[in-house]
Amino acid sequence: MNPTSAEARPRRGARGKLINIDNGGTLTDICVIDGDRVHRTKTLTTPHDLSACLLDGLRKAARTVYGTEDLQALLLSTESIRYSTTQGTNALVERKGPRLGVLLGGGLTPKALRDAEGAAELYPALIGVRAVALDAALGGEALEEAAIQAVNTLAASGASRLIVSFAGPGREAAEAALKRRLLRTFPPHLLGALPMLFTHELADDADDVRRTWTAVFNAFLHPAMEHFLYNAEHKLRGLHVQSPLLVFRNDGLAGRVAKTIAVKTYSSGPRGGMEGARALASHYGFSxxxxxxxxxxxxxxxxxxxxVVRATAQGSIEGVQSSFPLCDVVSAGVGGSSIFRVERERLQVGPQSVGSAPGPACFGLGGREATMTDAFLLGGLLDPASYFGGDLKIDVDRARAAVREQVGGPLGLDDDAAVQAMEAAWVRGIAESLRGFAGITPDTTLAAFGGAGPFVACRVADELGVSRVVIPALAAVFSAYGIGFSDVGHQFSAPLPANDDDGLATAMLQVFDRAARSMFGEGASIEDCRLTYALEVADGAGTRTVPLQGTALPAELRQGLAAGARLSLQLTAVKPVPHASITGRFGGAAVPAFSGATRTVLVGSGAGARRAALPLYRVEAQPPGAQAAGPAVLEEAFFTCRIDDGWRFEINDAGDILLSKETTR
Known part of the structure; x- marks a missing residue:
C-alpha cells in the first residue's frame, strides 16, 4: 500500500465516485469514495485564491486513484462533488472581513444590538461606530431622506456593505419600501455602490435583534464566500464537470452554489465531522x-x-443567537498552527493562527511564529521524512529558532522545557473547551480527528478523566469523509396567517410551492423528495419546534396555544444521494501489533521529562485486531499519535483505532 495515497481498508459502498472536500484555514482535505474503496489526500490551503488549492487537491486525488494526474478522468467519473469550508468560521474567529454598516428603523437601536447576549465583544469588532438609527416618528419622504443621509454617513465612516433592518410587524413592508428608494438613489451598477442586505429577505424571524445579527453575520461572510465559490464553480465547468458543485451547509444538507446563503457556510466543515461522528457513534454504540x-x-x-447531534433551533454564532438552526459546535481558537506568545510572563496560545501562508516556522515558507506543529517537531514526535506523507519537508532548525525566540527566551526555558510548556498550554486550552462545552460523564468517549486531533489525544483524555478515545480510520480527513453522509436538500418556512387549520393550509401551500421550485433547480422532482414538516412556536415561554404529521394543528398544540403566540411552518425537502457506510468492529481476536522502527520522543513532564526511543507503529502495516501498549508512537500518512504510558491501542478490520486506559480495561 502506498502510504502517500493513504487508502483506507475497504469499508464503504456507493454507486459512483463521490468527492468530498473540506477546505480549512491551513489544509484542504479531499476524500474520494469509489465503491468500497476510499482514497484521501491533503493540500495546503491557498488563502489568496481558494480555487487554487481546490484544483491542486483534485489533481492529487486523481494521482491517488489512478497513479497519474488524470484530473479529467476523475471528474468525468464522479457523481457528485460536495464541498465545505471553515473559512467563514475562521474569518469570524480572527475578525477578518468587510467593514459593515447598519441602518436601523422602526425603533430598533444600536444599543439593542450591542446588548444582545454574547455581543459585547462582537459588536465593536464587526459594527463599531458604523450604526445609525432612524427616528421612529419619521415617515414617507422624510424617512426616505433621513435614510439617504444615513447611507452617506455610513459610507463616509468606511462601511463597505450595508444591513438594513426595521423592527416590528410592519418590518417587511417598511424595508421593501425603503429598498425601492435606496436602489433608485444608489443603483448597484454604479462604481462604489454599497451592497445592501434587507433582513426580511434573509430570515422569517419576529425577533428583530436576532434577525439583524443573522444579517450582520451573513454580510460579513458573503464577499469571500461569493468570490471563491463562483470562481471554483467556473473553473470546474471549464473542466467539463458533469455534476454541479454542491456546497455542504451547517444544517447537514448540501445544495448548489446559487442556492446557498453565506451564513449557512459558517461551521459547515465541523458539521461534516459531526455527520461522520453520528454515523460512528451509531455503528459502535457509543452512547x-x-x-x-x-x-x-x-x-x-x-x-x-x-x-443525535446536539443542535439548537436558533444556533449560536460566536456566542450570539441567530435565526437559523445550527449544529451546536464550538470553535475554540486552539489548533496546530495557533500562535504561541508570552504575555506578562504567561504563555498564551491562539486564537491567532499562521494558517497555511506562511504556516508554521518549520514549513520554511517565511513563518517566524512558534506553533504546536513546531513544538511537536522539536520534541521528536514528528519526523521530517514522513510528515504529510513525505510530500512536505519540514525544518527542525527553523522550528527551534521560532520556539527559542517566541517561548524559550522570554520564559528562560531550554528547548525541552519550552516544548513541554507549549504542550501543556495547548492541551489545557483544548481540554477546558471540551469540558466547558459538554461536561464529562462516565460514559463519555472522546473522538479525536482532524490533522492534529490524534497528536496527544491520550493526554487530553487524561486531563478530562476520560478512559476511551476513538480515532477514525479517516481521522485526518474525517470532516471531508463525514460530508459523504449528507443529502441534497433545503429548508423553507412561512408564518401562519392565522393560528388555525386554515392558516396552516395556506402556509403549507406556500412552502410546498417554494420547495418544488427549489428542488427542481437541484435536478429533483418534489415527488422524489423526502418531506418533513414542523411547526415553530414562539410565545412568552420562548421558541420550540413541534413535529407535524398531518394537515391539522396538533391537538396538544391547539389546546395549549397562548394568546399572541406566533406559528411558523417549516418544511425540509431532501433529495437522497449515495452515502458512505461503516463496517468495522472492536473486540475481535487480538493480534500483537508490528513495530519495525523506533522514534526518539520527549515524554513525561516536569523534572521527569526525558527523551526515549519509543516503538513506532505504522497504521497501514497493522493487521486487523492489532494491539499494543504505550508508550509508543502510532503514525499513518497524515496523522501522528503519541500513545502515553498506561494506554493501549486496538486497530480493527476497518482501520478505526480505539485507545483505552489500561487501568480500566
Whole structure:
C-alpha cells in the first residue's frame, strides 16, 4: 500500500465516485469514495485564491486513484462533488472581513444590538461606530431622506456593505419600501455602490435583534464566500464537470452554489465531522461521543448523545443567537498552527493562527511564529521524512529558532522545557473547551480527528478523566469523509396567517410551492423528495419546534396555544444521494501489533521529562485486531499519535483505532 495515497481498508459502498472536500484555514482535505474503496489526500490551503488549492487537491486525488494526474478522468467519473469550508468560521474567529454598516428603523437601536447576549465583544469588532438609527416618528419622504443621509454617513465612516433592518410587524413592508428608494438613489451598477442586505429577505424571524445579527453575520461572510465559490464553480465547468458543485451547509444538507446563503457556510466543515461522528457513534454504540476536530486554526467541539447531534433551533454564532438552526459546535481558537506568545510572563496560545501562508516556522515558507506543529517537531514526535506523507519537508532548525525566540527566551526555558510548556498550554486550552462545552460523564468517549486531533489525544483524555478515545480510520480527513453522509436538500418556512387549520393550509401551500421550485433547480422532482414538516412556536415561554404529521394543528398544540403566540411552518425537502457506510468492529481476536522502527520522543513532564526511543507503529502495516501498549508512537500518512504510558491501542478490520486506559480495561 502506498502510504502517500493513504487508502483506507475497504469499508464503504456507493454507486459512483463521490468527492468530498473540506477546505480549512491551513489544509484542504479531499476524500474520494469509489465503491468500497476510499482514497484521501491533503493540500495546503491557498488563502489568496481558494480555487487554487481546490484544483491542486483534485489533481492529487486523481494521482491517488489512478497513479497519474488524470484530473479529467476523475471528474468525468464522479457523481457528485460536495464541498465545505471553515473559512467563514475562521474569518469570524480572527475578525477578518468587510467593514459593515447598519441602518436601523422602526425603533430598533444600536444599543439593542450591542446588548444582545454574547455581543459585547462582537459588536465593536464587526459594527463599531458604523450604526445609525432612524427616528421612529419619521415617515414617507422624510424617512426616505433621513435614510439617504444615513447611507452617506455610513459610507463616509468606511462601511463597505450595508444591513438594513426595521423592527416590528410592519418590518417587511417598511424595508421593501425603503429598498425601492435606496436602489433608485444608489443603483448597484454604479462604481462604489454599497451592497445592501434587507433582513426580511434573509430570515422569517419576529425577533428583530436576532434577525439583524443573522444579517450582520451573513454580510460579513458573503464577499469571500461569493468570490471563491463562483470562481471554483467556473473553473470546474471549464473542466467539463458533469455534476454541479454542491456546497455542504451547517444544517447537514448540501445544495448548489446559487442556492446557498453565506451564513449557512459558517461551521459547515465541523458539521461534516459531526455527520461522520453520528454515523460512528451509531455503528459502535457509543452512547455519548464528545468530539474534538483539531485543525490548523481551531479545535471544533461537538457532541453526539443518544445517536443525535446536539443542535439548537436558533444556533449560536460566536456566542450570539441567530435565526437559523445550527449544529451546536464550538470553535475554540486552539489548533496546530495557533500562535504561541508570552504575555506578562504567561504563555498564551491562539486564537491567532499562521494558517497555511506562511504556516508554521518549520514549513520554511517565511513563518517566524512558534506553533504546536513546531513544538511537536522539536520534541521528536514528528519526523521530517514522513510528515504529510513525505510530500512536505519540514525544518527542525527553523522550528527551534521560532520556539527559542517566541517561548524559550522570554520564559528562560531550554528547548525541552519550552516544548513541554507549549504542550501543556495547548492541551489545557483544548481540554477546558471540551469540558466547558459538554461536561464529562462516565460514559463519555472522546473522538479525536482532524490533522492534529490524534497528536496527544491520550493526554487530553487524561486531563478530562476520560478512559476511551476513538480515532477514525479517516481521522485526518474525517470532516471531508463525514460530508459523504449528507443529502441534497433545503429548508423553507412561512408564518401562519392565522393560528388555525386554515392558516396552516395556506402556509403549507406556500412552502410546498417554494420547495418544488427549489428542488427542481437541484435536478429533483418534489415527488422524489423526502418531506418533513414542523411547526415553530414562539410565545412568552420562548421558541420550540413541534413535529407535524398531518394537515391539522396538533391537538396538544391547539389546546395549549397562548394568546399572541406566533406559528411558523417549516418544511425540509431532501433529495437522497449515495452515502458512505461503516463496517468495522472492536473486540475481535487480538493480534500483537508490528513495530519495525523506533522514534526518539520527549515524554513525561516536569523534572521527569526525558527523551526515549519509543516503538513506532505504522497504521497501514497493522493487521486487523492489532494491539499494543504505550508508550509508543502510532503514525499513518497524515496523522501522528503519541500513545502515553498506561494506554493501549486496538486497530480493527476497518482501520478505526480505539485507545483505552489500561487501568480500566
Amino acid at each position: 455519548r461521543l464528545l468530539t474534538m476536530d483539531v485543525g490548523g486554526t481551531t479545535t471544533d467541539i461537538g457532541l453526539v448523545e443518544g445517536g
